[in-house]
Amino acid sequence: MELRRRELLKLGLFGSAAMLLPTERMARTKLALADRIPTSQLPAPFAVPLPVPQVLTPVRSDATTDFYELTQRQVSAEILPGRQTRVWGYNGLVPGPTIEVDANRATVVRQINALPARHPILGYKPYTSTHLHGSPSLPQYDGYANDITNPGEFKDYHYPNTHEASTLWYHDHGVHITAENAYMGLAAFYLIHDQRERELPIPKGRYDVPLMVKDAIFANNGDLLFDDNSESGLHGDVILVNGKPWPVMRVERRKYRFRILNASVSRSYEWALDTGEPLTVIATDGGLMPAPQQVASFRHGMAERYSVVIDFAKYAIGQRVVLRNLGPPNNVNFDTTDVVMAFDVVGESTEPTDNEVPDVLNPDNPVMALQPTPQTTTRVLEFERSGGSGWRVNGQIWDDVVNSGFKLVLGNPGLGDVEVWELRNRSGGWFHPIHIHLVDFKILDRNGRPPFAYEIGPKDTAYVGENETVRVIARYGPQIGRYMMHCHNLVHEDHDMMLQFEVGTGGPDPITTDPPKPLSALRPL
Numbered sequence: 399m400e401l402r403r404r405e406l407l408k409l410g411l412f413g414s415a416a417m418l419l420p421t422e423r424m425a426r427t428k429l430a431l432a433d434r435i436p437t438s439q440l441p442a443p444f445a446v447p448l449p450v451p452q453v454l455t456p457v458r459s460d461a462t463t464d465f466y467e468l469t470q471r472q473v474s475a476e477i478l479p480g481r482q483t484r485v486w487g488y489n490g491l492v493p494g495p496t497i498e499v500d501a502n503r504a505t506v507v508r509q510i511n512a513l514p515a516r517h518p519i520l521g522y523k524p525y526t527s528t529h530l531h532g533s534p535s536l537p538q539y540d541g542y543a544n545d546i547t548n549p550g551e552f553k554d555y556h557y558p559n560t561h562e563a564s565t566l567w568y569h570d571h572g573v574h575i576t577a578e579n580a581y582m583g584l585a586a587f588y589l590i591h592d593q594r595e596r597e598l599p600i601p602k603g604r605y606d607v608p609l610m611v612k613d614a615i616f617a618n619n620g621d622l623l624f625d626d627n628s629e630s631g632l633h634g635d636v637i638l639v640n641g642k643p644w645p646v647m648r649v650e651r652r653k654y655r656f657r658i659l660n661a662s663v664s665r666s667y668e669w670a671l672d673t674g675e676p677l678t679v680i681a682t683d684g685g686l687m688p689a690p691q692q693v694a695s696f697r698h699g700m701a702e703r704y705s706v707v708i709d710f711a712k713y714a715i716g717q718r719v720v721l722r723n724l725g726p727p728n729n730v731n732f733d734t735t736d737v738v739m740a741f742d743v744v745g746e747s748t749e750p751t752d753n754e755v756p757d758v759l760n761p762d763n764p765v766m767a768l769q770p771t772p773q774t775t776t777r778v779l780e781f782e783r784s785g786g787s788g789w790r791v792n793g794q795i796w797d798d799v800v801n802s803g804f805k806l807v808l809g810n811p812g813l814g815d816v817e818v819w820e821l822r823n824r825s826g827g828w829f830h831p832i833h834i835h836l837v838d839f840k841i842l843d844r845n846g847r848p849p850f851a852y853e854i855g856p857k858d859t860a861y862v863g864e865n866e867t868v869r870v871i872a873r874y875g876p877q878i879g880r881y882m883m884h885c886h887n888l889v890h891e892d893h894d895m896m897l898q899f900e901v902g903t904g905g906p907d908p909i910t911t912d913p914p915k916p917l918s919a920l921r922p923l
Contacts, residue, residue, distance in 0.1 A: 433617045437734060440636060441479055443644035444740040450607060451587060451640060454495035457923055462504055465923040466497060469510040470526060470584060478643060481620030484518050486582035492641045493610045494586030499559050501592035508923055510552040519621060522575060524549060529571035530588060531701060532564060532683060532858050533557055534836055537879035542908035543573035553914040562763060563595035564685035565657045565703040577663050577888035578624055585661045599754040600680065601655040611738060612638050612661040626889045631664030633730035639739045646740045651711045652747035658706060660698045663888045666829060668724035670695035675712060678755055681705035684838035684856025686760035691851040697726045699831030699861035701886040707755050713743045727864060728829055765838045765856040768816060768871045776818040777809050781830045781862065781885060781895060789895035796896040811874035813902040818871050823862040833859040835881040839872035859886055879905025
């Protein structure tokens with residue numbers, strides 16, 4: 399007999415209250431609306447300095463591998479001035495600490511789940527599954543949704559880091575509670591560097607700044623409120639950058655690189671400077687673009703990463719430059735969500751080197767050389783909402799995968815096969831950022847037209863907008879096994895817009911090959 403998630407929850411077999419019955423959801427929504435901090439009591443923009451996430455130090459290293467340890471735990475943090483907020487952080491930090499590695503040097507990252515037995519507000523059991531987003535990891539280390547680590551357990555994740563220089567990130571991927579877990583704070587940067595990047599004269603060091611942007615809803619007591627608007631999406635009225643509301647950064651009159659990650663649960667952004675100056679995009683999800691692209695503005699879906707260079711030499715000392723959000727369609731916008739952060743120009747440049755954007759960045763990324771032929775396999779994936787509830791891919795949901803014994807796949811490319819996937823969103827009321835695990839891809843076209851200038855680079859997540867069809871091409875590998883493909887509106891993913899594909903045959907099982915262990919088995923790395 400097949401059991402859907404709702405029945406499992408009613409029977410108490412899933413340990414999660416992330417999916418609530420309709421009357422419970424209505425009660426929670428009314429509570430959220432009643433207890434939400436009024437706009438008049440939110441902090442003024444640009445009142446707090448921008449923090450930069452700390453870089454994690456390995457616990458040890460050998461000739462080939464760096465070993466890291468992270469503990470997922472609940473802490474109280476002052477996010478809004480004068481209020482304490484319960485958050486979940488890697489090592490208690492939100493965002494979590496940044497891991498920086500050299501390409502082709504392996505890492506082992508131990509994740510210890512020391513979260514409370516129940517979510518402090520929603521009451522579910524916070525199991526986790528850590529996904530290094532953008533990594534070609536083996537299936538058992540990819541953060542497969544059902545490979546869950548319960549409180550009181552740990553798992554060691556092995557990463558090959560064979561990627562070219564790129565901005566990856568690690569975040570929770572626990573089945574059906576990804577939105578809630580990530581919203582509580584389980585997200586952080588993971589940066590890979592290589593020789594090509596080091597030799598380019600682009601901004602580096604303190605002029606290379608990661609920016610994690612997300613939105614949130616706060617209660618009067620400081621707690622985070624979770625309201626997914628009848629499973630359509632969560633949209634907060636507070637914009638956080640690196641964990642602080644509408645911060646300000648002091649900058650010199652020179653070029654800076656900003657690695658912008660949209661870590662929101664459901665909100666997309668359209669970036670623009672209030673001065674009207676263009677933004678120079680130099681890297682996408684999978685690394686440096688072949689050449690820089692200047693754009694007046696660009697839209698940014700959840701989980702996408704864009705590296706942008708801003709040249710503050712154009713501005714006078716004492717000038718303030720504001721990063722704005724123009725608000726793409728089908729977001730719930732507030733008076734407070736049209737600005738994100740500010741830059742205050744405070745002095746002349748103190749470092750003359752690495753202050754250029756060359757005309758050529760990385761023309762040799764193999765992903766960007768892929769081209770379809772008449773023999774190339776094409777798969778069509780339809781993303782839709784069925785009957786007003788239930789987010790589906792080709793009419794199927796993740797419960798269908800579970801009920802098949804994890805055998806159901808949407809496709810089975812051979813190792814090294816090149817395929818075109820046609821991502822279709824025929825709705826005018828929703829957009830879907832679609833993430834394909836394991837691979838980077840090239841966007842071939844959007845509604846038959848060339849991709850936007852800012853997305854002409856290696857990608858792992860494609861913004862499939864309203865009534866858009868996006869064709870992407872990828873070479874499937876370098877691992878064999880089963881991997882997920884899903885919408886990165888995490889509410890849609892949890893309810894239930896996620897399926898899997900399998901590369902080759904005979905790959906390691908993502909759930910049983912290297913399962914989590916109890917803390918009693920913990921030994922030094």
